[in-house]
Amino acid sequence: MSAVTVQNLVKTYASGGRRATDDVSLEVADGEFLVLVGPSGCGKTTLLRMVAGLETPDSGRVSIGGRDVTDLPARERGLSMVFQSYAIFPHMRVRQNIGFGLTMRKVPRDEFDRRVARAAELLRLTDYLDRYPAQLSGGQRQRVAVARAIVVDAAVLLMDEPLSNLDALLRLQFRAELKRIVSQLGTTTLYVTHDQAEAMSLGDRVAVMRDGRVAQLGPPLSVYDRPSDRFVGGFLGSPPMNFLTARVRDGLLAIGDASLPAPDQLSTWDGRDVVVGVRAENIQVSAQARPGWLPARVEVVEPTGAALLLTVRLGDEQLKVQAPTTFQATPDQPLHLYAPQDSLRFYDPETSLALPLTSPSAASSPSPVTSPSP
Amino acid sequence: MSRRRRWHRAAVQAACVAITLFMGVPIYLIALAALSSRESLNRFPLPLLPTDPSTETMSTFLSSTGVTGGFLNSLTVGLGTVALALLVGVPGGYAVARYAFRGRDTYQLFLLLTRALPIVVLSVPLARVFLDTGLYDTTYAVMLLHTALALPTTVLITAAIFVGVPHEQEEAAMIFGASPPQAFLRVVAPQALPGIAAAAMFAFMLSWNEVLGATVLTLNQRTLPAQVLTTLADSPLAYRFAGGLALVLPALVFIAVMRRYLLNMWGTTLR
Numbered sequence: 333m334s335a336v337t338v339q340n341l342v343k344t345y346a347s348g349g350r351r352a353t354d355d356v357s358l359e360v361a362d363g364e365f366l367v368l369v370g371p372s373g374c375g376k377t378t379l380l381r382m383v384a385g386l387e388t389p390d391s392g393r394v395s396i397g398g399r400d401v402t403d404l405p406a407r408e409r410g411l412s413m414v415f416q417s418y419a420i421f422p423h424m425r426v427r428q429n430i431g432f433g434l435t436m437r438k439v440p441r442d443e444f445d446r447r448v449a450r451a452a453e454l455l456r457l458t459d460y461l462d463r464y465p466a467q468l469s470g471g472q473r474q475r476v477a478v479a480r481a482i483v484v485d486a487a488v489l490l491m492d493e494p495l496s497n498l499d500a501l502l503r504l505q506f507r508a509e510l511k512r513i514v515s516q517l518g519t520t521t522l523y524v525t526h527d528q529a530e531a532m533s534l535g536d537r538v539a540v541m542r543d544g545r546v547a548q549l550g551p552p553l554s555v556y557d558r559p560s561d562r563f564v565g566g567f568l569g570s571p572p573m574n575f576l577t578a579r580v581r582d583g584l585l586a587i588g589d590a591s592l593p594a595p596d597q598l599s600t601w602d603g604r605d606v607v608v609g610v611r612a613e614n615i616q617v618s619a620q621a622r623p624g625w626l627p628a629r630v631e632v633v634e635p636t637g638a639a640l641l642l643t644v645r646l647g648d649e650q651l652k653v654q655a656p657t658t659f660q661a662t663p664d665q666p667l668h669l670y671a672p673q674d675s676l677r678f679y680d681p682e683t684s685l686a687l688p689l690t691s692p693s694a695a696s697s698p699s700p701v702t703s704p705s706p
Numbered sequence: 707m708s709r710r711r712r713w714h715r716a717a718v719q720a721a722c723v724a725i726t727l728f729m730g731v732p733i734y735l736i737a738l739a740a741l742s743s744r745e746s747l748n749r750f751p752l753p754l755l756p757t758d759p760s761t762e763t764m765s766t767f768l769s770s771t772g773v774t775g776g777f778l779n780s781l782t783v784g785l786g787t788v789a790l791a792l793l794v795g796v797p798g799g800y801a802v803a804r805y806a807f808r809g810r811d812t813y814q815l816f817l818l819l820t821r822a823l824p825i826v827v828l829s830v831p832l833a834r835v836f837l838d839t840g841l842y843d844t845t846y847a848v849m850l851l852h853t854a855l856a857l858p859t860t861v862l863i864t865a866a867i868f869v870g871v872p873h874e875q876e877e878a879a880m881i882f883g884a885s886p887p888q889a890f891l892r893v894v895a896p897q898a899l900p901g902i903a904a905a906a907m908f909a910f911m912l913s914w915n916e917v918l919g920a921t922v923l924t925l926n927q928r929t930l931p932a933q934v935l936t937t938l939a940d941s942p943l944a945y946r947f948a949g950g951l952a953l954v955l956p957a958l959v960f961i962a963v964m965r966r967y968l969l970n971m972w973g974t975t976l977r
Contacts, residue, residue, distance in 0.1 A: 386877050406880045413881045419874040423896045436883030484882065 334397040334410075334487030334520050336360040336383060341392035343378055352378040354544035355392070360488075362397075365514060365521045367535035367552075369528055371567065375544040376524045377492055383522060384490050385409050396488055407436075412486035416493040418477040420465050426452075427461040429476050433484035451483040454513060471502045478510070482517060489514070491523045495530060507533060528568045532556060540564045558677065562684040565609050565677070571641065571652040573609045577681065580604060588647020590626045595673055597687060606687065607679040612654040614675035617642070618668045619660070625668035633661045644669070733954055739947035740764055747944050767948035776933030777952070780914060782845045783929055784960075787852040787913040788906045794853070795860030796902060800890070802861060803868035814865075817858040825855070829922040836923060847923045852916060856909035863908065867901025868894065903967035907960065914957050 341356045353375040360366040368376040381387040383394055385406035393402045401409045412433065420429045428435070431448045439447070452458045455475040465473055474494065481489060494510070495503045511534055514521055525531055531538050532552045539549040540563075548560040559565035565573035578587045580601045585594040585608070598606060618625060631650070632643035640655040646669065653669065655661065678687040739747055743760035746753070767773060801807070802814060820828075832851060836842040841850075871894050879889035895902075920932040928936070934949040 384877075384881060386881075405885075406877070407883045407885065411881065413878070415874050415878055417872060417874050419872065419878040421875060421879075421893055421897075432879070433882035436879075436888070480878075480882070 335362045335364075336488055336520060336522060337393075337395045338379070338383065339393045339395075341379065341382055341394070342390045343375075343382060343387065344390055345378075351375075351544045353382070353389075356541075356544070356546055357392075358539060358546060358549060360520055360522055362520055363518045365523065365534060365536045367523045367525060367531040367538045368541055369525055369531035369538055369567075370541035370547075372526055374541040376526075376541045378544075379541070380490055380492055380522060380524045383488075384411065384413055409488075410486055411488040411490055412481040412484050413490040414477050414481045414492065414494040416496060418473050418497070420473055420476050420480065422465050424464075425461070426457060426463050426465070426468070426476055429465065430457070430461075430479045430483055432480060437484070447483050451479040454482070455479045471498055471506065474498060474506065478513070482513065482519075487520060489517075489519045489521045491521065493525055494523075496525070496527070503530075510534070529570065532568065538568075540567060542567075558686070559609065560686050562607065562609065562679050565679075569611065571612050571654075573611055573677075574615075574649075574651045575679070576608050576610075576646065576649040576651070577605055578608050580606060587626065588649070590647075592624070592626070593673070595676070598678060601687075605681050607681050607684075609677040609679055610651075610671050610675060612641070612652045613639075614671050615651070615653045616670045617653060617655045617659055617661075618670070619665075621668050622670070625670045628667055628669050630661050630663055630665045630667055633663060642667075733958075736947050736950045736954065739944065740767075740951040742944075744942070744944045747947075763944045763948045764951070767945050767952065770937075770945075772928065772933050772937060773930070773952070776928050776930040777956075779845050779848075779927055779933075780930035781956070783848045783852060783920070784910045784913040786845065786849040787856055788909045790849065790853040791856040791860045791909040792902065792906060795857050795905065796864050798857070798861040799864030799866075799905075800868050800894075802865040804873065814862070817861055820854060820858055825851075825916070825918045826922070828854075829919040832919075833922055842923065843925045843927050845927055845929075848920045848927075848929060849913075851919045851923060852909070852913040855916065855919075856912050859908050859912075860905045863905040864898065864901050867898045870901075871897045899967050903964045907964045910960050911957060914953075914960075 337359045339357050341353050343352045344350070345352055356375070356379055358366075368379060370376050378387060382389050383396075385401065385404060385408075389402070393400055395401060396409060396411065421432070424432070427448055430451055431439075431444050434444045434447060448461070449458070452461055455478055457472065457475050457479055460468060460472060460476075465476065468476065474497070478494065481491075495506060498506060507530060523534060525534075531540075535552050537550060538552045538555050540547045540555060542563055548555050548564045555564065556568050559568065559573060562573075562575060565575070576587055578585045580586075580594050580598045581591075581603065583594050583599075583602075584591040585598070585606075587608070621627065626646060628644045628646040628651070630642055631645050634641040634643075635657065638657070640657055640659055640661060642653040642655050642661055644651050644653050644667065651669075661667065679685065680687060738754070738756060740763060741756065741759050741761065743758055743762055746758040746760075802810060829851060832847075833842060836844075836847045841847045875893050875897075876886075876889045879893045880886065884892060915931060916929075917931045917935050920929045921935065924932065930953060934953065938946050938949045
């Protein structure tokens with residue numbers, strides 16, 4: 333009913349020169365929570381604002397629920413939005429702020445009261461309805477902004493970094509609350525953030541954006557597990573994915589002086605360099621040498637509470653490794669590393685794109701996967 | 707350190723008192739002279755306390771010909787100027803604050819150029835134009851001149867205040883169903899009220915005090931300052947004080963009324 337479809341959206345700002353969004357197409361299914369994530373300046377907010385109708389695209393179409401809304405003003409698109417700066421009205425009490433959309437729709441008094449009360453209850457604002465925003469804390473103002481957005485029962489909910497102005501603890505609390513509220517409502521949601529942890533935890537699907545394009549779109553875990561290029565792997569996850577250069581030689585993968593058996597996937601890459609990507613939590617550590625394990629040296633030990641984050645040196649490369657807290661590690665200590673073959677991802681060193689999962693048929697040249705289907 | 711700070715604070719206090727006296731004493735003296743009998747004014751030494759209050763001078767002045775008419779004309783022109791200046795200047799200020807258009811900075815600079823021209827230079831050609839159009843010797847003529855004089859400050863003051871209202875709030879209003887004019891009236895205007903009040907005050911004061919243009923552009927429909935200037939030049943000293951008080955009081959009342967809007971209405975300073 334209220335799917336959002338974006339087709340070939342192009343937007344160039346007069347001051348920018350390069351394109352803020354470069355031919356972006358994507359679809360948010362009805363009731364889906366899609367997160368746009370990427371570093372600042374990647375075009376995610378521009379994309380959201382074009383869907384909202386606050387920005388006019390140079391070309392391309394936006395449709396909501398099958399209706400082309402590209403040329404409609406924001407107020408006729410049937411959506412609601414939470415802004416990064418909250419954008420609640422300082423001269424109105426919380427009640428009027430939450431009910432603003434209802435006032436504009438000329439909702440009758442008793443229905444206004446009922447719906448505002450419900451939204452306030454959902455966001456635990458009932459005791460604050462008669463206050464002015466200046467008398468609220470940052471977290472409460474954020475709740476007001478969310479309550480104002482959900483009270484109108486719009487078909488599509490847009491959120492522009494709604495948690496970025498909250499402190500770390502509050503952000504974590506409110507993130508879970510937001511997820512609960514949005515899944516209760518079942519509204520189609522498009523959510524923008526630069527925080528990869530937020531993207532992973534909230535989205536049904538995640539679109540990682542870079543330089544005005546969608547680099548990868550898929551369910552959070554599959555994007556995390558199988559990044560389609562080095563950028564995505566390096567952006568999602570904390571610590572980011574490790575990348576090391578290795579040479580494929582006679583069915584072996586040579587990393588520095590050591591080597592591992594190479595998977596079939598690399599059979600056509602014999603004699604060439606590949607980039608190996610591996611997540612910190614997929615690397616196992618051991619103080620003793622074992623057959624097939626790679627020797628390395630500890631450089632930095634950072635306890636994170638739940639685990640130990642080790643920075644280790646493997647030949648010329650630096651790796652982040654997540655070790656159990658029981659592992660005894662001191663700087664300069666030698667240790668041995670092992671990563672199961674199915675946790676290794678391979679990238680073309682020139683294009684930075686992921687190599688195809690299965691070995692291509694003998695004759696064809698290796699063509700990297702550009703967009704693995706989610 | 708703390709001693710220096712104490713000195714600093716005392717100096718600030720002294721400066722405040724000095725400035726207040728500088729502004730207040732003349733008003734007090736005028737009021738004193740205007741409300742004393744004509745005889746006590748010539749006494750020596752002049753008493754600085756109202757020892758012999760009398761409303762005689764004041765009532766004679768107020769009932770003299772042209773004063774009531776001038777007062778009403780001044781009020782009409784003043785309020786008309788405020789209305790016109792806000793009507794034209796507030797949208798102008800909004801445009802300067804919100805939209806990036808070619809030549810915006812130059813425009814802001816040249817806005818003040820109207821004030822660089824002496825009023826006499828402006829009003830003589832204006833008198834001709836008004837004579838041709840039949841506006842000469844009407845309050846509208848003076849109103850138009852005063853509006854032109856007040857507009858630059860109206861635009862600049864309101865622009866400064868509109869910059870302080872985040873654009874995202876307007877966008878939020880539009881997302882939730884407001885048209886652009888509704889967003890302005892419901893969200894921006896209430897928050898810009900202090901600035902609009904300041905601009906209104908400024909326009910009114912300018913109009914209330916302006917003499918030269920009003921004198922050139924009218925014969926019979928004189929505003930109070932123009933009337934006072936021409937008739938009181940040859941009057942006894944006491945009546946000049948009465949005229950001064952009659953000019954100062956309405957201005958003070960207007961400021962007192964508008965001051966309410968200058969102060970904040972919802973418990974925080976704007977931005």
